[in-house]
Structure formats: C-alpha cells, structure tokens
Amino acid sequence: MIDAFPLTREAALRRWREFLPRVTSYGARRNAVRPPHDDVSRLSPAIRFGLIRPEEIVRDTLDRHTLGRMEKWVQELCWRSYWKGWLEMRPQIWRSWRRRVHELHASLPEEQLARARQVSEGRSGVAVMDRFALELRQTGYLHNHARMWWASFWIHAERLPWELGAEFFFQHLLDADPASNLLSWRWVAGLQTAGKTYLVRRSNLERWCAPSLLADTTGLERLEDGCVTAFVPRDHADLTRHPLTVLGPFCPPLKGRxxxxxxxxxxxxxxxxxxxxxxxxxxxxxxxxxxxxxxxxxxxxxxxxxxxxxxxxxxxxxxxxxxxxxxxxxxxxxxxxxxxxxxxxxxxxxxxxxxxxxxxxxxxxxxxxxxxxxxxxxRRPWDDTLFPWAKSGFFPFWEKAGRWLAFQDSQPCLNLG
Ligand SMILES: Cc1cc2nc3c(=O)[nH]c(=O)nc-3n(C[C@H](O)[C@H](O)[C@H](O)COP(=O)(O)OP(=O)(O)OC[C@H]3O[C@@H](n4cnc5c(N)ncnc54)[C@H](O)[C@@H]3O)c2cc1C
Incomplete structure (x- = not known):
C-alpha cells in the first residue's frame, strides 16, 4: 500500500504531472471522501519530505491558471506553510506535546488507555470510524475530511486526550508532520481558534462519504446531528510567540572541506x-x-x-x-x-x-x-517570506501571502524562491 504514495522525487513529479490537469475541479471535489482518493493529490508524503516543494507546485499552477481561479488549491498548499511558520515561532508547543504524551501514558487510568487502544485499533463500535482507523493503519494515509471526523470523534465523542490521538496519527501517517498534525488536532479540539471546535455529524458524513463507507451503519446513531457536543480540553501548552530564528537564504562562502x-x-x-x-x-x-x-x-x-x-x-x-x-x-x-x-x-x-x-x-x-x-x-526563500506572516490566524496570513502571490503572478517571470 505504501507504493500508492510517491516517495521519490521522480514519482512525486509524475504524480503532480498527472494531477495538474485536475486542479481545476479540486475546489469542488476536495471534500468528497472516495477511496482511492483521486479527487485529491495524495502528494502529502512527498511534500512532507520535501521531495517536491509547495513553491514548485504553486509555480506550475500559476503558470497555467490565474490565482483567482485556483485560490482554493493554492490556499490549501499555503495552509501547510502557515502551520509550519506558526509552530516555528512557538516551538515549545511541540515539546509540550511530547511531554504530555509521556505523562498521559504514565498517569491515565488503565481503563481509558484501553479504550484509546480499542478506538485506534478500529474497535470503537462505530463502523465508519473503525474503517478510517484501519485505513490509516493499512495505508499510512487518510483523506483530510476523514482526519477531521476521526479526530473529532476521538476528542468530542470518546472524550479521549487529543495528545494521544495526535500520537496515533504521528506514528502511522506517511505524511506525519509536527506542525500540520499537532495544530490540526488542536484546531479540532477547540484549542487553536478560541471558541471554535469541529464536531462530527452524521448528515455531514452522509453528504461527503462514498456510500460504501457507510454501508455498515453500526454505531452511527452516536453521531446523529447534535449528539456529539464540544468537549474542550485544558490547554497545557504555553502559546507565547517567539521571534523566528534569523537564517539566511544564501550559502555563506565556505573555506576548506x-x-x-x-x-x-x-x-x-x-x-x-x-x-x-x-x-x-x-x-x-x-x-x-x-x-x-x-x-x-x-x-x-x-x-x-x-x-x-x-x-x-x-x-x-x-x-x-x-x-x-x-x-x-x-x-x-x-x-x-x-x-x-x-x-x-x-x-x-x-x-x-x-x-x-x-x-x-x-x-x-x-x-x-x-x-x-x-x-x-x-532557510529557503519561500519559507523565509511566508513564515513571518504566520503570527496569528490563517486569514491575516493569507491576506499577505495571497497579495504577494498575486504580485509575483503579475510579473513577467514568476519568482517564488
Ligand atoms: C487531525 C489532522 C491531522 C493532520 N495531520 C497532517 C500531517 O501530519 N501531515 C500533513 O501533511 N497534513 C496533515 N493534515 C492536513 C491534511 O489532512 C493533509 O495535508 C491532506 O489530507 C493530505 O492529502 P493530499 O496530499 O491528498 O491533500 P490535497 O488536498 O491534495 O492537498 C495538497 C497539499 O496541500 C497541503 N494541505 C492540504 N490540506 C491541508 C491542511 N488542511 N493543512 C495543512 N496542509 C494541507 C498538503 O501538503 C497536501 O499534500 C492533517 C489534518 C487533520 C484534520
């Protein structure tokens, strides 16, 4: 199954060439969860390892289309850089997550740890959620929407600590990325954007899942609209923002070996x-x-x-x-x-x-x-430009990033670093 994801640059470029003509329908189709997930690029492991860079993908996209037409696609790629920049300025959140995972394994009652194991092994009793847990274990991938539903199920329906859910993802996702993973889990939990939680709902699953995913309706009554209510955990992280480490984008003159x-x-x-x-x-x-x-x-x-x-x-x-x-x-x-x-x-x-x-x-x-x-x-010029804009929420970030991309796009030669 690991072969389904490009893990060399050549395979990543091939996948990107195949997907490029389809980016025009990405905005309309990206939310649908239809294995084997042809509506999305499945480039995330390759992007995570830097086998292919977001700026290359954005450059190729803007060479063929206007930013206005491709905004959703480019925005999703920029979410990744946003999360990375945000975490670069708050590295203590990563360290605090690692510490909490340790503490939770040592201090949680055995009953709760056993339930966490059951849910992550695909034995929660809610068939569609169990399918997602097994898909992640078997393929190393989950569609974005499935990640959101599953994380929400874990936190708000099962009331399990988000840190252990993030650990499960971190252990199995081929694209496991400290920033996208931790900060998305925090976002679903309601810790990232004050007053906002993400709640899984049956009607939403029915709207976006391929019918085969919902053929077994066991346990689905737990996710009826309105049944899952927000359970915002205590935030153990210190959110203080620190200045970005100053790193040049150019190779210094080097002497010797x-x-x-x-x-x-x-x-x-x-x-x-x-x-x-x-x-x-x-x-x-x-x-x-x-x-x-x-x-x-x-x-x-x-x-x-x-x-x-x-x-x-x-x-x-x-x-x-x-x-x-x-x-x-x-x-x-x-x-x-x-x-x-x-x-x-x-x-x-x-x-x-x-x-x-x-x-x-x-x-x-x-x-x-x-x-x-x-x-x-x-530090690469793309990161050097975008990271300082990730000071607060995504939309102020996108205002600046979108304006910068539109300006670059208006130049005779697109220079994204
Ligand atoms: C709980 C949770 C955990 C996640 N953990 C990770 C993770 O560890 N690593 C990871 O790369 N992504 C993570 N994501 C974000 C997103 O789910 C994946 O990037 C996306 O599903 C990858 O599939 P794709 O390449 O087919 O995406 P496409 O839809 O084809 O998007 C293209 C690229 O844009 C970027 N991207 C798209 N959506 C997002 C997003 N919401 N946030 C950040 N970047 C995005 C990715 O680099 C992706 O490869 C997580 C999301 C949630 C809700």
Whole structure:
C-alpha cells in the first residue's frame, strides 16, 4: 500500500504531472471522501519530505491558471506553510506535546488507555470510524475530511486526550508532520481558534462519504446531528510567540572541506540555495532505535528510509561527491563521527523544521563545537517570506501571502524562491 504514495522525487513529479490537469475541479471535489482518493493529490508524503516543494507546485499552477481561479488549491498548499511558520515561532508547543504524551501514558487510568487502544485499533463500535482507523493503519494515509471526523470523534465523542490521538496519527501517517498534525488536532479540539471546535455529524458524513463507507451503519446513531457536543480540553501548552530564528537564504562562502548534511525535512537539495555549494561529501542519518521508541509503524519507517535514500542519491549525483547513509542512535554522534572521518572544516544544511530532526540541533551544535567545526543552516526563500506572516490566524496570513502571490503572478517571470 505504501507504493500508492510517491516517495521519490521522480514519482512525486509524475504524480503532480498527472494531477495538474485536475486542479481545476479540486475546489469542488476536495471534500468528497472516495477511496482511492483521486479527487485529491495524495502528494502529502512527498511534500512532507520535501521531495517536491509547495513553491514548485504553486509555480506550475500559476503558470497555467490565474490565482483567482485556483485560490482554493493554492490556499490549501499555503495552509501547510502557515502551520509550519506558526509552530516555528512557538516551538515549545511541540515539546509540550511530547511531554504530555509521556505523562498521559504514565498517569491515565488503565481503563481509558484501553479504550484509546480499542478506538485506534478500529474497535470503537462505530463502523465508519473503525474503517478510517484501519485505513490509516493499512495505508499510512487518510483523506483530510476523514482526519477531521476521526479526530473529532476521538476528542468530542470518546472524550479521549487529543495528545494521544495526535500520537496515533504521528506514528502511522506517511505524511506525519509536527506542525500540520499537532495544530490540526488542536484546531479540532477547540484549542487553536478560541471558541471554535469541529464536531462530527452524521448528515455531514452522509453528504461527503462514498456510500460504501457507510454501508455498515453500526454505531452511527452516536453521531446523529447534535449528539456529539464540544468537549474542550485544558490547554497545557504555553502559546507565547517567539521571534523566528534569523537564517539566511544564501550559502555563506565556505573555506576548506565542507560536508552537506541531508535530513528528512527537505530532500531536494539540487533545487535549493545549496545547489551550488561545493561540499566534498554528503551524509544522511537514520535512527531505527529512535523510530521504534516513538512507536512509528513499519510503513512509516520504510517511507523515511526510501525518501532519504532518494534525496541523498540525487544530492550526491548533483554535487558530484560521495554519499553516506548511516543508522545511528543519535544524529549528533553520527555527524561527529562523519566529520572526523572526512576531516571536515564545516557542515552546511537546510534548516530542519520544529520536530524530531530539529530536536537534535542542540546536541549536534555541541558535538561540532567541541570539534571546532561550524554548522551553517539556511532557510529557503519561500519559507523565509511566508513564515513571518504566520503570527496569528490563517486569514491575516493569507491576506499577505495571497497579495504577494498575486504580485509575483503579475510579473513577467514568476519568482517564488
Ligand atoms: C487531525 C489532522 C491531522 C493532520 N495531520 C497532517 C500531517 O501530519 N501531515 C500533513 O501533511 N497534513 C496533515 N493534515 C492536513 C491534511 O489532512 C493533509 O495535508 C491532506 O489530507 C493530505 O492529502 P493530499 O496530499 O491528498 O491533500 P490535497 O488536498 O491534495 O492537498 C495538497 C497539499 O496541500 C497541503 N494541505 C492540504 N490540506 C491541508 C491542511 N488542511 N493543512 C495543512 N496542509 C494541507 C498538503 O501538503 C497536501 O499534500 C492533517 C489534518 C487533520 C484534520
């Protein structure tokens, strides 16, 4: 099933070429949940790994259509950048979620933990929700609408902690993305936009689901309109906004032997500000022990491996240098050993986003500093432009992003970074 999702750049570009003629009907069809989900792009795992970039997709779209006509499609792509920018300015929300997951596993009554297991194993007793749980386990994907319904069912109907639902998604989604996942769960829970919760309703399911998904109506009475009422949990996160880390979009002049570190947050080095740097070697690191500790599904682990191998191979071919893919208990340790073995004077990389890769940055910096080797991180121009606008809600963000895109679109040459 993992093959249904593009996990190499070539496959991602192929999927995008196939989907491009269909973007004109995206706005009208995107809400319908009809496996195998041809009405939506299913590009999210590829976008999540940076095998294909949102700015490339927006550029191709605006080359053929006006922004006004394609607004819904472009907006959805921008939601992703919005969530990422929002979380970059509030990294503590990611850390607090990780802490809460630990605490909940240790402190929740066994009865509630057992119910959480039942619901996530597709044994809740509501047939359509159980189908979604199994679809996620079997394919590593759920349609956006199904994610919203299922998260709402978990939080508001089952009254289970949103943090554990987000953990289940994080372990199984091939596109698992700290920002989109956590902040969407918070949004459904009513924590992200004050006074707004998302409530699952039978009439809405009947309107948008393929009839086959509702053929078994077991338990559906629990979701009758008006039956599921809002259950807004306590917010354990500190929402203080911090300034974005200042990172240049250009590669600094480098002296001596430089190594390029490739990671799973951005796997298109040959089309990035690092495309013209001249490293002597490129490396990427996996950590099976960490993936297992986080409970990632085998399909998710395999997807990381496939995408990393593809990104690393392309980077090595483009830059004409040796590559190394190594499994290690800690990225900091792997990087330090690589720096030593290759006698490197500096390491460059595209900056990882808030999430597991960036969590390793403090220990990476320390390990490299101990060896007197600087680490240079760059942010892509697209992110550098959009992230600062993600200060508050999506619509103020979109006002600025939409205006910027319309301006770029009016220029003879579309320059999105
Ligand atoms: C509870 C919940 C959890 C989610 N977790 C994730 C996650 O971990 N990773 C993830 O990439 N998306 C997540 N989403 C957002 C959205 O569901 C997926 O991006 C989308 O379903 C991916 O399918 P697609 O590529 O076919 O989307 P399409 O409809 O074809 O959209 C194209 C691209 O636009 C972006 N996009 C579309 N809708 C959204 C959205 N609502 N929010 C953010 N980006 C969007 C994605 O990059 C997507 O690939 C979550 C949504 C909810 C409600």
């Amino acid at each position: 430089t190594g390029l570190w490739v990671h799973a947050d951005d796997l298109c080095l040959e089309d990035s500000p690092l495309a013209s740097c001249q490293p002597v070697t490129v490396a990427a690191f996996t950590s099976l022990s960490t993936y297992r500790r986080l409970g990632l599904s085998e399909a998710r682990i395999q997807s990381i491996h496939t995408a990393l191998t593809d990104g690393l191979t392309r980077a090595g071919a483009h830059l004409g240098c040796t590559t190394l893919l190594r499994d290690t208990d800690s990225t900091a340790q792997g990087l330090a050993e690589w720096v030593k073995a290759e006698r490197l004077d500096a390491v460059v990389a595209l900056s990882p986003y808030v999430g597991p890769v960036a969590d390793a940055l403090p220990s990476i910096r320390q390990a490299l500093q101990d060896m007197n080797v600087p680490l240079h991180l760059l």
